[in-house]
Amino acid sequence: MTGAESFGLTDADLAVKPTVYAPGMFDGKVALVSGGAGGIGRATAWLLARLGAHVIISGRSEAKIAGLIGAMRETGLACSGHAVDIREPEGVAAFFDRIWDEHGQLDLLVNSAGGQFPQAAIDFSVKGWNAVINTNLNGTWFMMQAAARKWRDAGQPGSIVNVVVVTTHGLHGVAHTVAARAGVIGLSRSVAVEWAPLGIRVNCVAPGAIETDGWKVYTPQVRAAYPMTNPMMRAGDAWDIAEASVYLGGPAGKFITGELLTVDGGGQLWGETWTTGKPDYFKGADSRGADRPDGD
Numbered sequence: 001m002t003g004a005e006s007f008g009l010t011d012a013d014l015a016v017k018p019t020v021y022a023p024g025m026f027d028g029k030v031a032l033v034s035g036g037a038g039g040i041g042r043a044t045a046w047l048l049a050r051l052g053a054h055v056i057i058s059g060r061s062e063a064k065i066a067g068l069i070g071a072m073r074e075t076g077l078a079c080s081g082h083a084v085d086i087r088e089p090e091g092v093a094a095f096f097d098r099i100w101d102e103h104g105q106l107d108l109l110v111n112s113a114g115g116q117f118p119q120a121a122i123d124f125s126v127k128g129w130n131a132v133i134n135t136n137l138n139g140t141w142f143m144m145q146a147a148a149r150k151w152r153d154a155g156q157p158g159s160i161v162n163v164v165v166v167t168t169h170g171l172h173g174v175a176h177t178v179a180a181r182a183g184v185i186g187l188s189r190s191v192a193v194e195w196a197p198l199g200i201r202v203n204c205v206a207p208g209a210i211e212t213d214g215w216k217v218y219t220p221q222v223r224a225a226y227p228m229t230n231p232m233m234r235a236g237d238a239w240d241i242a243e244a245s246v247y248l249g250g251p252a253g254k255f256i257t258g259e260l261l262t263v264d265g266g267g268q269l270w271g272e273t274w275t276t277g278k279p280d281y282f283k284g285a286d287s288r289g290a291d292r293p294d295g296d
């Protein structure tokens with residue numbers, strides 16, 4: 001970790017971190033990264049720009065976007081950005097109009113905007129549930145549909161990568177996001193078929209514990225236990241997800257669509273993820289208490 005208030009890779013790291021990909025791989029291409037000034041989106045934006053793409057960065061905060069654009073332009077990379085709330089379909093549609101006005105093309109959309117707060121599902125408020133579903137399911141869909149309409153109307157091919165969450169085991173304390181991301185995964189598989197005739201590929205990347213500023217919603221005790229989420233006994237970094245997204249979304253993935261790539265250090269096979277802390281119940285039989293309502 002880089003300090004008390006900031007987690008994960010810095011712009012200085014991202015400007016020089018070695019990559020497995022060839023320079024110039026995205027020359028002449030335009031890529032859009034939603035949540036592009038966040039941790040995973042930021043790494044993806046740096047990687048795509050370093051590989052030659054003009055990268056468009058979106059998010060809600062103008063200030064965060066401006067900071068990233070300043071840092072990337074200082075190193076000579078091509079980028080631009082706009083504040084767009086993915087939950088607003090009209091704003092999203094206008095944003096894609098602007099992209100086509102300015103560039104006349106888009107080759108890759110990486111949907112990294114998203115997030116949730118940790119809470120026991122039984123306590124979710126209606127507003128909290130809606131905030132997470134609207135952000136992660138509806139917002140991702142508005143971005144996907146707006147991109148696909150532009151590609152269809154322009155007769156251009158395109159590629160979408162949706163950054164989701166691992167949904168295959170009972171991820172504790174974030175049931176709202178698991179519901180939303182399972183929706184995105186199902187949606188992606190369906191439109192991978194519907195949009196194949198349009199030359200549009202749609203894939204998902206499911207990160208495990210990846211150290212970013214997104215971790216600020218978790219307590220220090222919860223964060224300290226994230227290495228226990230997988231058999232490698234460590235967190236991943238945003239570059240792991242950026243390189244996976246580029247693999248699926250770029251030329252290496254040209255025969256891949258409707259796929260989900262899990263990048264979690266083996267966490268689906270072994271590990272424990274407790275986003276609100278490990279409940280006494282799961283610490284062993286002795287801590288269950290005699291009054292457990294198990295029907296016995």
Ligand SMILES: CCC/C=C/C(=O)SCCNC(=O)CCNC(=O)[C@H](O)C(C)(C)COP(=O)([O-])OP(=O)([O-])OC[C@H]1O[C@@H](n2cnc3c(N)ncnc32)[C@H](O)[C@@H]1OP(=O)([O-])[O-]
Pocket residue numbers: 114115116117118119125127128129131132135165208209210212213214215217229273275
């Ligand atoms: C292995 C790790 C697993 C995954 C890790 C990652 O993904 S990390 C990287 C991912 N990055 C992130 O996760 C980034 C951090 N997450 C977020 O920014 C938000 O969770 C968001 C994505 C929903 C933002 O949507 P937004 O701007 O609309 O949100 P808002 O702030 O305005 O709240 C709306 C309503 O939600 C409710 N509510 C909110 N918080 C809590 C809470 N703690 N407690 C209870 N309830 C809470 C509340 O009802 C609130 O309304 P109120 O009562 O205030 O009137």
Ligand SMILES: NC(=O)C1=CN([C@@H]2O[C@H](COP(=O)(O)OP(=O)(O)OC[C@H]3O[C@@H](n4cnc5c(N)ncnc54)[C@H](OP(=O)(O)O)[C@@H]3O)[C@@H](O)[C@H]2O)C=CC1
Pocket residue numbers: 034035036037038039040041058059060061062064084085086087112113114115116135139163164165166206207208209210211212213214215
């Ligand atoms: N880090 C991890 O361990 C894991 C992350 N993920 C997922 O990966 C994705 C990226 O996470 P990460 O980079 O770590 O988190 P961050 O919180 O660092 O980045 C998420 C970005 O999403 C943007 N965002 C949130 N809501 C909206 C919205 N309504 N409209 C537009 N932009 C929005 C935020 O930008 P702004 O503040 O400007 O609105 C923020 O920069 C998320 O979907 C996350 O849930 C999944 C599993 C694990």
